Amino acid sequence: MFGPWPLLLLICSLAPMPARAAGDITGTWYGATYDGNAEIKPCGAAICGYISLILDPTVPPNPHDIYNEKPELRSRPLCGLQILGDLKYQNQEDDWEGWVYDPHRGKTFSVDVKLKDADTLLVHGYLGMKLLGETQEWTRAKKDLRTCSRPAGR
Numbered sequence: 001m002f003g004p005w006p007l008l009l010l011i012c013s014l015a016p017m018p019a020r021a022a023g024d025i026t027g028t029w030y031g032a033t034y035d036g037n038a039e040i041k042p043c044g045a046a047i048c049g050y051i052s053l054i055l056d057p058t059v060p061p062n063p064h065d066i067y068n069e070k071p072e073l074r075s076r077p078l079c080g081l082q083i084l085g086d087l088k089y090q091n092q093e094d095d096w097e098g099w100v101y102d103p104h105r106g107k108t109f110s111v112d113v114k115l116k117d118a119d120t121l122l123v124h125g126y127l128g129m130k131l132l133g134e135t136q137e138w139t140r141a142k143k144d145l146r147t148c149s150r151p152a153g154r
Helices: 005-014
Strands: 027-030 036-043 046-054 082-090 095-102 107-117 120-126 134-140
Touching: 036 082, 046 095, 082 107, 095 120
Parallel strands: none
Antiparallel strands: 027 036, 027 134, 036 046, 046 082, 082 095, 095 107, 107 120, 120 134
């Protein structure tokens, strides 16, 4: 009476939908206070972020990681320093999870990173419980930005 179309439509509706692609968080981003930029890019099987430019005029030239909790790391240059690591896409949450290093505090935190829109990144750092964390909004930078000079090997 109805022909094969209703059966075909039913079969198509039961077929699994393709997985939604992860939002593209790669690129260069201004931090929440616009005191610098971070470049986010693939690193092996994960995504990582590195300080690519320091814009804070109160920071001396060629600054180092002086607030690091580990004294042996305080001589590391900030330029090129990895501040995001092991970011892996969490399909059920539509975000990325890994760690973030805050050079202002010298501490590493767990992090959730999620696109709010194409030009706004929500970076939520926390210790232990996500509810006790802090969220910052980073803004996508233009592609023609200068970068600070990086140590050899970066």
